[in-house]
Amino acid sequence: xxxxxxxxxxxxxxxxxxxxxxxxxxxxxxxxxxxxxxxxxxxxxxxxxxxxxxxxxxxxxxxxxxxxxxxxxxxxxxxxxxxxxxxxxxxxxxxxxxxxxxxxxxxxxxxxxxxxxxxxxxxxxxxxxxxxxxxxxxxxxxxxxxxxxx
Numbered sequence: 001x002x003x004x005x006x007x008x009x010x011x012x013x014x015x016x017x018x019x020x021x022x023x024x025x026x027x028x029x030x031x032x033x034x035x036x037x038x039x040x041x042x043x044x045x046x047x048x049x050x051x052x053x054x055x056x057x058x059x060x061x062x063x064x065x066x067x068x069x070x071x072x073x074x075x076x077x078x079x080x081x082x083x084x085x086x087x088x089x090x091x092x093x094x095x096x097x098x099x100x101x102x103x104x105x106x107x108x109x110x111x112x113x114x115x116x117x118x119x120x121x122x123x124x125x126x127x128x129x130x131x132x133x134x135x136x137x138x139x140x141x142x143x144x145x146x147x148x149x150x
Contacts, residue, residue: 004131007052008138013122017114023148026110028062028123032099032142039069040129040138044104046113048124060124062109065102099142110146121146 028044041064048060056064113121127139 005128006131006138008127009052010125010127010139011122012125012144014120015122017119017121019119020148021111021114023107023110023150025105025149026107027147027149028104028106028144029147030065030102030104030141030144033067033102034140035067035069035100036097037069037136037138037140038129039067040127041066042139043126043128044106045124045126046106046109047116047120047122054124054126060109060113062106062113063104065104067100067102070097106146110148 043054043056043064044062045054045058045060046062048054048058054060110121123144125139129138
């Protein structure tokens with residue numbers, strides 16, 4: 001029995017890429033992901049075609065990450081309020097709803113995407129979640145970058 005899922009597509013770019021391509025490793029880093037929403041998995045594609053039938057077997061597939069969401073607050077008043085202040089020498093763990101960071105290693109997929117010689121890169125993030133979870137935008141983040149290492 002197949003379960004229904006919701007698929008949301010986010011396209012970043014095209015972005016001009018520098019000529020430097022002699023890297024040992026490349027990472028896609030996504031900063032401050034909001035996970036006060038349903039759980040989801042995000043599949044990353046580089047220079048993918050503009051189509052809705054992308055699968056992990058597609059040649060443009062670069063990797064994925066998952067977020068264990070916290071869809072609703074079940075605690076007392078103020079339980080889910082995130083306090084951004086940081087105290088010096090405070091080694092307590094951060095609040096469970098502090099925005100997340102994810103890294104996807106994209107070394108070989110980035111090399112393949114840059115072989116075309118166009119100097120442009122488009123990143124497609126395909127977010128997948130069970131259909132009964134939510135129709136709201138699942139992926140909300142503040143920054144995204146590609147880091148390469150010599």
